[in-house]
Amino acid sequence: MRAHITLFPWDVLDERADAVLDRLQGEVGATGVTLWAACPEVMLWRAREVEPRMVRFEGGLLFAPSMERFDATRVKPVVSTRWRSHDAPAAMTERCAARGLTLRLMISASRIGRLAEKYPETATKNALDDASQRSVCLNHPDVREFLRGSVLDISRRYPSAGLVVTDFTSSWSDAVDDRWLASVPLDDTDRFLLSICFCESCRQGAMKAELDPAGVHRCVNVLLSRRCAGKSGPAWSIQGLLEEHAPLRAYVGWQSNELGILWRGLAESHGGEFVRDRPLRRPLAMQSAAPSGTVVSTIVESLEELPEAISDTGLGGELRFASELTTRADAADLVRATSMAVERGVVGVTFDTWSLWSNEALDSVRQAIRYARRVRA
Ligand SMILES: [Zn+2]
Numbered sequence: 001m002r003a004h005i006t007l008f009p010w011d012v013l014d015e016r017a018d019a020v021l022d023r024l025q026g027e028v029g030a031t032g033v034t035l036w037a038a039c040p041e042v043m044l045w046r047a048r049e050v051e052p053r054m055v056r057f058e059g060g061l062l063f064a065p066s067m068e069r070f071d072a073t074r075v076k077p078v079v080s081t082r083w084r085s086h087d088a089p090a091a092m093t094e095r096c097a098a099r100g101l102t103l104r105l106m107i108s109a110s111r112i113g114r115l116a117e118k119y120p121e122t123a124t125k126n127a128l129d130d131a132s133q134r135s136v137c138l139n140h141p142d143v144r145e146f147l148r149g150s151v152l153d154i155s156r157r158y159p160s161a162g163l164v165v166t167d168f169t170s171s172w173s174d175a176v177d178d179r180w181l182a183s184v185p186l187d188d189t190d191r192f193l194l195s196i197c198f199c200e201s202c203r204q205g206a207m208k209a210e211l212d213p214a215g216v217h218r219c220v221n222v223l224l225s226r227r228c229a230g231k232s233g234p235a236w237s238i239q240g241l242l243e244e245h246a247p248l249r250a251y252v253g254w255q256s257n258e259l260g261i262l263w264r265g266l267a268e269s270h271g272g273e274f275v276r277d278r279p280l281r282r283p284l285a286m287q288s289a290a291p292s293g294t295v296v297s298t299i300v301e302s303l304e305e306l307p308e309a310i311s312d313t314g315l316g317g318e319l320r321f322a323s324e325l326t327t328r329a330d331a332a333d334l335v336r337a338t339s340m341a342v343e344r345g346v347v348g349v350t351f352d353t354w355s356l357w358s359n360e361a362l363d364s365v366r367q368a369i370r371y372a373r374r375v376r377a
Helices: 009-014 017-028 088-099 141-157 188-195 200-208 213-228 238-244 246-270 303-313 323-328 331-343 359-376
Strands: 002-007 032-039 042-045 054-057 102-108 123-125 131-136 162-166 274-279 294-300 318-321 348-351
Touching: 002 009, 002 017, 002 102, 002 359, 009 017, 009 032, 009 088, 017 088, 017 359, 032 088, 088 102, 088 141, 102 141, 141 162, 141 246, 188 213, 188 238, 200 213, 200 246, 213 246, 238 246, 246 274, 294 303, 294 348, 303 318, 303 331, 318 331, 323 331, 323 359, 331 348, 331 359, 348 359
Parallel strands: 002 032, 002 348, 032 102, 102 162, 162 274, 274 294, 294 318, 318 348
Antiparallel strands: 042 054, 123 131
């Protein structure tokens, strides 16, 4: 079983990098590490005895890109001010190769920190016409070109590393954040409706494809108003709404198809191991099927989601246990979860996030990996 641990660059700077890797490989039993190379805004309270204990990070690229790869797009890389001087991916490439660890670099496709704020014209927009400050739309031509440039740059710069692309969606992803208040307790269907993007690029593209984005926009507004009035009705499910409203189905189907086209291009230009990281309960209709050659990795946030995540990711797929899970589950639960995944054909598990682990959590992950290997044998 592949066993990856996710790290932020500061995790290997604030502790001695070799000491971190010694522990991950020797004690925990990891076969590889997944290092963030372009990440969303994040705030961490770290369990490990390192300074600073609290990290507040505005997000951005964690390496210095070759700017000429972005000549064809107005969206330029937003490099992190904090980590610019240190090429963490390069340092990790060398160290991992020397130890026989697999290195993967992880980038967020739509939620790189500060991008939506700096380029508001590329932000996703929901049916209530709210433009996101966190997510850019992958249907915007400049964003697509930016992403192509980023993938190409990373592939050429760090050729031996695999690439994990997360947040690969053209949706108003604030719908899945829990930081805001809504007039109804949000369920999956509400989040789905709110997540559908109606930015200018999506509208224009859909019209070119002879769809009716204005009509779909009205339809989603009516559905959301009904919901606020407490009249959503018994067929209130993503599947139910898609069956009932053909133009809505066509619109999200088109968005999903556009993502598929972009993905295939990215996978080809990368050439190496290419991992599609996707959440289970996030805007499902906007996730196109992954083409062959892509490793599918489904994010699991709670133990309840596990059975569905395993069947969703399929034989030969992987799981990523989100930090909510790795930090909250006790050792017995984590062992059961990991072993069950391997029994059912999952070939790799990524455990989030190293610096949040206490020694107890570290031990849970160690046991989970060890027992899962026995299942395989
Ligand atoms: Zn859009």
